[in-house]
Amino acid sequence: MLTLEQSQRALAAAEAHAVAIGVPVNIAIVDAGVHLTAFARMDGAVLGAIDVALGKARTAALFRIPSESVWDYCKPAAPAPTLELSNGGLMAFPGGLPLTAADGTFLGAVGVSGGAPSQDREIAKAATQTL
Amino acid sequence: MLTLEQSQRALAAAEAHAVAIGVPVNIAIVDAGVHLTAFARMDGAVLGAIDVALGKARTAALFRIPSESVWDYCKPAAPAPTLELSNGGLMAFPGGLPLTAADGTFLGAVGVSGGAPSQDREIAKAATQTL
Amino acid sequence: MLTLEQSQRALAAAEAHAVAIGVPVNIAIVDAGVHLTAFARMDGAVLGAIDVALGKARTAALFRIPSESVWDYCKPAAPAPTLELSNGGLMAFPGGLPLTAADGTFLGAVGVSGGAPSQDREIAKAATQTL
Amino acid sequence: MLTLEQSQRALAAAEAHAVAIGVPVNIAIVDAGVHLTAFARMDGAVLGAIDVALGKARTAALFRIPSESVWDYCKPAAPAPTLELSNGGLMAFPGGLPLTAADGTFLGAVGVSGGAPSQDREIAKAATQTL
Numbered sequence: 001m002l003t004l005e006q007s008q009r010a011l012a013a014a015e016a017h018a019v020a021i022g023v024p025v026n027i028a029i030v031d032a033g034v035h036l037t038a039f040a041r042m043d044g045a046v047l048g049a050i051d052v053a054l055g056k057a058r059t060a061a062l063f064r065i066p067s068e069s070v071w072d073y074c075k076p077a078a079p080a081p082t083l084e085l086s087n088g089g090l091m092a093f094p095g096g097l098p099l100t101a102a103d104g105t106f107l108g109a110v111g112v113s114g115g116a117p118s119q120d121r122e123i124a125k126a127a128t129q130t131l
Numbered sequence: 132m133l134t135l136e137q138s139q140r141a142l143a144a145a146e147a148h149a150v151a152i153g154v155p156v157n158i159a160i161v162d163a164g165v166h167l168t169a170f171a172r173m174d175g176a177v178l179g180a181i182d183v184a185l186g187k188a189r190t191a192a193l194f195r196i197p198s199e200s201v202w203d204y205c206k207p208a209a210p211a212p213t214l215e216l217s218n219g220g221l222m223a224f225p226g227g228l229p230l231t232a233a234d235g236t237f238l239g240a241v242g243v244s245g246g247a248p249s250q251d252r253e254i255a256k257a258a259t260q261t262l
Numbered sequence: 263m264l265t266l267e268q269s270q271r272a273l274a275a276a277e278a279h280a281v282a283i284g285v286p287v288n289i290a291i292v293d294a295g296v297h298l299t300a301f302a303r304m305d306g307a308v309l310g311a312i313d314v315a316l317g318k319a320r321t322a323a324l325f326r327i328p329s330e331s332v333w334d335y336c337k338p339a340a341p342a343p344t345l346e347l348s349n350g351g352l353m354a355f356p357g358g359l360p361l362t363a364a365d366g367t368f369l370g371a372v373g374v375s376g377g378a379p380s381q382d383r384e385i386a387k388a389a390t391q392t393l
Numbered sequence: 394m395l396t397l398e399q400s401q402r403a404l405a406a407a408e409a410h411a412v413a414i415g416v417p418v419n420i421a422i423v424d425a426g427v428h429l430t431a432f433a434r435m436d437g438a439v440l441g442a443i444d445v446a447l448g449k450a451r452t453a454a455l456f457r458i459p460s461e462s463v464w465d466y467c468k469p470a471a472p473a474p475t476l477e478l479s480n481g482g483l484m485a486f487p488g489g490l491p492l493t494a495a496d497g498t499f500l501g502a503v504g505v506s507g508g509a510p511s512q513d514r515e516i517a518k519a520a521t522q523t524l
Contacts (some may be wrong), residue, residue, distance in 0.1 A: 003436050004434060004435055004436050004446070007433075007434075008433070010238075028244070031295075032295070033178070033293075033295025033297065033440070034178055034295070034297075035295065035296075035434070035440050035443060036432060036434065036443055037433070037434045038432060038433050038434070039429060039431060039432035039433075040397055040400075040430070040431050040432075041397060041400075041428070041429060041430045041431070042397050043396050043397050043398075047308070047428050048427070048430055050428055059179075061178070062176055062177065062178050062179030063177050063179040063180075069295070076207065079224060079225070079247070079248040079249070080224040081202055081206065081215075081223055081224055081225040082201075082202070082205075082215045082221060082222055082224060083183065083215070083222070083224065084218070085186075085215060085220035085221070085222070086182045086183045086186055086220065086222060087179055087182045087183075088198050090179075094498055134305050135302055135304050135305050136305075138302075138303075139302070140276070164309070166309050166312055167301060167303060167312055168302070168303045169301060169302050169303070170298060170300060170301035170302075171266055171269075171270070171300050172266060172269075172297070172298060172299045172300070173266055174265050174266050178295070178297050181297060181298055190393070210275060295440070296440060321441075323439030323440070324439065324440050325439050325441040325442075326439055338469065340507070341476075341486060341487070341510040341511070342510050343464055343468065343485055343486055344463075344464070344467075344477045344482070344483060344484055344485040344486060345484070345486065346447065347448075347477060347478070347482035347483070347484070348441070348445045348448055348482065348484060349441055349444045349445075350444075350445045352441075365441040
């Protein structure tokens with residue numbers, strides 16, 4: 001069960017990393033039931049990335065995999081084309097990562113958007129390392 | 132006219148096959164009017180696959196073909212690109228199959244999601260063989 | 263954590279009660295995270311009641327109260343008018359009930375629709391008594 | 394222009410007040426453009442109140458008035474019945490308040506949900522007093 005304290009710690013770690021690399025992003029945290037627990041939009045992050053951050057967190061929590069792994073299922077010639085249209089639209093690129101407790105329990109997911117996908121991913125990674 | 136008894140029999144056959152091959156899935160049954168008659172989420176099936184199972188059943192019932200056959204119409208260079216965006220989003224990959232009576236009457240469809248697409252398809256197949 | 267076995271037992275108890283009083287209904291079971299675990303539409307239940315049953319289960323799980331208790335908050339002169347427009351539309355009349363374990367743990371909710379609201383409520387009640 | 398620092402300060406003040414009165418709530422902050430800047434769900438807040446908190450903040454920011462003031466326009470015999478159906482559904486009861494700078498500049502809004510409407514309103518009030 002993901003607490004607000006854990007969610008805010010994960011969010012703060014992501015924000016600190018984003019500041020360190022100079023990329024303003026949106027950061028969303030959802031619990032194991034895919035419900036929002038915490039969110040922050042850093043000053044200067046584009047508005048379009050709010051929904052993307054929420055979508056990446058949702059995508060990673062719904063399937064319990066990094067958001068970009070969904071693309072392996074739905075990309076051209078992969079076995080599940082159109083999967084990305086499910087669940088109101090998935091975000092199948094880097095920036096969403098599952099959050100897992102030290103004992104391996106699935107806790108939820110973090111979604112980051114605002115930088116380049118690879119930057120979003122490393123910012124999300126910082127969040128995962130706090131639990 | 133698909134009855135609840137038929138729907139639950141189809142659902143139970145799918146569930147039994149899923150147990151046999153060790154894959155927790157979501158199973159949805161819809162009638163000829165594309166309305167839900169029965170649903171089951173097996174313990175351990177990912178949350179993201181609920182909507183996918185419903186979508187595969189809907190897709191197979193809407194066009195009265197296996198869900199993956201829709202991809203033949205909308206894949207790159209096929210004659211109906213964007214078809215997958217109709218009807219609130221189609222699921223154009225394996226796991227949705229029409230349900231047909233012994234005399235060929237169309238009864239509805241089953242949708243399965245949670246395993247690899249090929250596993251979902253064989254689990255759905257088990258459901259079709261009960262009618 | 264609500265299992266499929268518990269969900270199907272609750273659903274079967276509701277169905278048995280509905281048969282006993284001669285009212286065909288739709289029955290939906292959702293878990294504590296408000297995600298569908300089981301559904302059944304009895305033969306003869308009207309199509310419009312599918313979404314109502316799902317909505318009552320969702321409403322009872324979202325607020326952990328009987329669906330009709332939401333009306334106490336949003337009815338004329340009550341303190342929360344328009345609450346019913348939240349969460350994509352709430353169903354604020356009888357037929358949705360929380361499901362609780364013997365030790366008081368919240369497990370999810372059942373939603374029933376197809377009969378008169380008072381009938382839907384007693385059918386839902388039968389489901390709650392199986393856990 | 395509402396900063397993340399201001400948003401998190403407002404959110405923390407609301408959370409502190411909610412802790413003080415023992416009511417777990419969801420808290421949402423939106424900017425003058427009605428876009429989310431910060432969100433927190435306190436442990437134990439019901440899931441249904443996430444969307445309500447977001448909706449109250451949205452409602453207060455869209456019209457730059459307390460969320461409950463919208464009810465004065467759309468309540469029975471008021472001049473704008475159905476106004477509550479606009480903008481994807483308004484939340485026209487206490488818990489949403491505009492956020493204003495010391496010089497009167499409109500900055501955005503806070504939305505709180507999880508307690509009784511009067512509690513939600515006083516928690517939201519605590520947020521407004523930080524700017």
